[in-house]
Amino acid sequence: MFLYLVDLLGTSIFAISGVALAFRLRMDAVGVLVLASVTAIGGGTIRDLVLDVPVFWLSNNAYIWVVIITCILMIIFVKKPAKVPWYILPVSDAIGLAFFTIMGTEKSLQLGFTPTVAVIMGALTGCGGGVIRDVLAREIPLIFRKEIYATASIIGGSIYCLLSMYHVSRIIDVIVAIIAVLIIRLASIKWQLSLPTFGQSR
Amino acid sequence: MFLYLVDLLGTSIFAISGVALAFRLRMDAVGVLVLASVTAIGGGTIRDLVLDVPVFWLSNNAYIWVVIITCILMIIFVKKPAKVPWYILPVSDAIGLAFFTIMGTEKSLQLGFTPTVAVIMGALTGCGGGVIRDVLAREIPLIFRKEIYATASIIGGSIYCLLSMYHVSRIIDVIVAIIAVLIIRLASIKWQLSLPTFGQSR
Amino acid sequence: MFLYLVDLLGTSIFAISGVALAFRLRMDAVGVLVLASVTAIGGGTIRDLVLDVPVFWLSNNAYIWVVIITCILMIIFVKKPAKVPWYILPVSDAIGLAFFTIMGTEKSLQLGFTPTVAVIMGALTGCGGGVIRDVLAREIPLIFRKEIYATASIIGGSIYCLLSMYHVSRIIDVIVAIIAVLIIRLASIKWQLSLPTFGQSR
Numbered sequence: 265m266f267l268y269l270v271d272l273l274g275t276s277i278f279a280i281s282g283v284a285l286a287f288r289l290r291m292d293a294v295g296v297l298v299l300a301s302v303t304a305i306g307g308g309t310i311r312d313l314v315l316d317v318p319v320f321w322l323s324n325n326a327y328i329w330v331v332i333i334t335c336i337l338m339i340i341f342v343k344k345p346a347k348v349p350w351y352i353l354p355v356s357d358a359i360g361l362a363f364f365t366i367m368g369t370e371k372s373l374q375l376g377f378t379p380t381v382a383v384i385m386g387a388l389t390g391c392g393g394g395v396i397r398d399v400l401a402r403e404i405p406l407i408f409r410k411e412i413y414a415t416a417s418i419i420g421g422s423i424y425c426l427l428s429m430y431h432v433s434r435i436i437d438v439i440v441a442i443i444a445v446l447i448i449r450l451a452s453i454k455w456q457l458s459l460p461t462f463g464q465s466r
Numbered sequence: 467m468f469l470y471l472v473d474l475l476g477t478s479i480f481a482i483s484g485v486a487l488a489f490r491l492r493m494d495a496v497g498v499l500v501l502a503s504v505t506a507i508g509g510g511t512i513r514d515l516v517l518d519v520p521v522f523w524l525s526n527n528a529y530i531w532v533v534i535i536t537c538i539l540m541i542i543f544v545k546k547p548a549k550v551p552w553y554i555l556p557v558s559d560a561i562g563l564a565f566f567t568i569m570g571t572e573k574s575l576q577l578g579f580t581p582t583v584a585v586i587m588g589a590l591t592g593c594g595g596g597v598i599r600d601v602l603a604r605e606i607p608l609i610f611r612k613e614i615y616a617t618a619s620i621i622g623g624s625i626y627c628l629l630s631m632y633h634v635s636r637i638i639d640v641i642v643a644i645i646a647v648l649i650i651r652l653a654s655i656k657w658q659l660s661l662p663t664f665g666q667s668r
Numbered sequence: 669m670f671l672y673l674v675d676l677l678g679t680s681i682f683a684i685s686g687v688a689l690a691f692r693l694r695m696d697a698v699g700v701l702v703l704a705s706v707t708a709i710g711g712g713t714i715r716d717l718v719l720d721v722p723v724f725w726l727s728n729n730a731y732i733w734v735v736i737i738t739c740i741l742m743i744i745f746v747k748k749p750a751k752v753p754w755y756i757l758p759v760s761d762a763i764g765l766a767f768f769t770i771m772g773t774e775k776s777l778q779l780g781f782t783p784t785v786a787v788i789m790g791a792l793t794g795c796g797g798g799v800i801r802d803v804l805a806r807e808i809p810l811i812f813r814k815e816i817y818a819t820a821s822i823i824g825g826s827i828y829c830l831l832s833m834y835h836v837s838r839i840i841d842v843i844v845a846i847i848a849v850l851i852i853r854l855a856s857i858k859w860q861l862s863l864p865t866f867g868q869s870r
Contacts, residue, residue: 290664291664292660292664293662309516313516314717315723318518322579342664380729380733381726384732399601400597408693408695408699414702418698459698461699462746489866492866496811496817496818497811511718515717523785524785527784544866603812604806
C-alpha cells in the first residue's frame with residue numbers, strides 16, 4: 265500500500281517535468297499531455313515489456329488518471345507557463361528518477377532477477393521516461409548532459425540491492441535508497457558536479 | 467474480413483507518408499523502405515507489445531508485403547520524387563492516423579480492456595508509427611506541430627468507444643469514427659486549426 | 669557453443685562503436701556505458717520483444733558484463749579518446765551489424781518463423797541498436813546516410829535463409845552470411861558505394 269502511494273506520487277511528480285518542458289516549448293494541451301505521459305509512464309512500460317510482465321497501467325488506470333489530473337491542475341494553476349522557474353524541470357525529474365529507479369529495482373528483485381539485472385532495470389525505469397521525453401522534444405537527453413544523472417540511478421539501485429540482502433523492512437530500504445538518489449542528483453545539479461569526460465586532451 | 471481489408475488499406479496509405487518523407491529527404495530505396503515500414507507497422511507493433519498479444523505482422527506477412535509493394539509502386543510511378551506535392555505527406559498521414567486509431571481502439575476493446583485504455587491504445591497505434599518516422603528522420607514530430615493531431619485521435623477513439631456501447635453494427639461504428647478523425651485532422655490542416663498553446667504571455 | 673561465442677564477440681565489438689561515438693561527443697563514463705549498452709543490446713532486445721521470447725540478457729548476465737568490461741578496457745587503454753581514428757566507429761558498427769543480423773535471422777528461423785519475418789528480424793537486430801545509439805546521440809542514423817547499410821543486412825539475411833534451406837552445417841552458413849554482410853558494408857564504406865537516391869532531378 266505504502267509502495268503503491270509512493271508510485272502514484274512519483275508518477276505525478278515525473279509528469280510535472282514533462283509539463284514543464286512542454287510549457288517551455290510552447291506546446292498545446294495535448295502536447296503537454298503527451299510529454300507528461302511518456303515521461304511518467306514510459307520508463308515503467310519499457311521495464312515491464314523487457315521483464316515480460318503485464319504493463320502496469322493496463323490493469324490499473326489510476327496511473328493514467330494521475331497523469332491526466334496532474335496536467336489539468338498544472339494548466340489551471342500555472343498562470344504564466346513561460347515563467348515556470350527553470351529548476352522545476354530538473355528537480356521534478358530528479359524526484360521521478362529517484363522514485364522510479366528504486367521501484368524498478370524493487371520490482372525486478374521481487375520477480376527473482378539477479379541484482380545485476382535489477383540495477384539495470386532500475387536505471388531503465390528511472391531514466392527511460394525522461395530519455396523518451398527528451399528525444400520526442402528534440403532536446404539533448406538529460407542523461408547525456410554534464411551533471412551526474414544515470415550514475416545516481418545506478419548507485420541508488422545498488423544501495424537498494426545491498427539493503428534488501430539484509431532483510432530490513434522493505435519500506436525503510438525504499439526510503440533510504442530514494443533519498444540517496446535524490447541527494448546525489450540534486451547535489452550534482454546544485455554544484456554542477458560531473459564525472460570527468462573523455463575526448464578532451466588529458 | 468471488412469476490417470482486415472481496411473487494415474491493409476490503412477497500412478498501404480500510411481506507408482505512403484513514409485515514402486513521401488523519404489523522397490523529400492532524398493533517401494535511397496532502402497531508406498524509403500525503412501521509413502515506410504516504421505510508419506505503417508510501428509504503431510501497431512507498440513500496441514501489440516504493450517497489450518502482450520502476438521505482434522500482428524509476425525503471423526500474417528501480408529502487412530509486410532503491402533508495405534514493400536507500396537514502396538515499389540511509388541518508386542516506379544512517381545516520376546519526380548522531389549516534386550511530390552507537399553500535401554501528400556500530411557494527407558496520407560491523416561488517413562493512416564484515422565484508420566489505425568480506430569483499429570487500435572477496436573482491438574483493445576475486443577480484448578476486454580477499459581475504454582480509458584482503449585482510447586490510449588488507439589492514440590498509440592495511430593500516432594506511434596508517425597512519431598517513430600519523424601524521430602528517425604529528425605523532423606519535429608507532426609504530433610507536436612501547431613495543428614490538431616493527437617486530439618483528433620483521442621476524440622475519434624472516444625467516439626468509437628461510445629458507439630460500441632450501443633451495439634450498433636461494428637462496421638458502421640468503425641466507418642463513422644474513422645471519418646470523424648479524418649474530418650477533424652484534415653480540417654485542421656486545411657484551416658490551420660490549433661489548440662491554444664501555453665508559454666506565450668496570456 | 670560456437671554461436672554463443674560469436675554472439676558475445678559481436679556484443680563486445682558493437683559496444684566499441686558506442687564507446688567511439690561517446691568519446692567523440694566528449695561524454696563521461698556513464699554516457700560511454702549507456703551508448704555502448706544500447707548499441708550492443710538494443711537490437712536484440714527489440715527482436716526478443718517482438719518475437720515474444722524472453723529478452724536474451726535477462727537470464728544470461730554475460731552479455732551485460734561483456735559490455736561493461738569492454739567499456740572499462742576502452743576507457744583504460746585508449747590514451748587519447750579525442751583521437752580515436754574515425755574509422756573505428758563505422759568498422760566496429762559494420763562487424764556488429766554483420767554478426768547481429770545473422771544471429772537475429774538464425775534465431776527467428778529456429779523459432780519457426782517464415783524467411784520473410786526472419787530477414788526483417790535480422791535487419792531489426794542488426795540495425796536496431798545502432799539506430800537507437802544514433803537517435804540518443806542526436807546523430808543522423810548511419811542507416812540513412814549515403815553508404816549501403818540496411819541493404820547489406822537484408823542481403824546477408826536472405827543469403828542465410830537460402831543457405832539454411834540446403835541443410836549445410838549451421839556454423840558454415842553463419843560464417844558465410846556474416847562475411848557477406850561485412851564485405852558489402854565495408855566495401856561501401858571504403859569506396860563510398862551507395863544506392864541511387866530519389867529526390868534529385870533524374
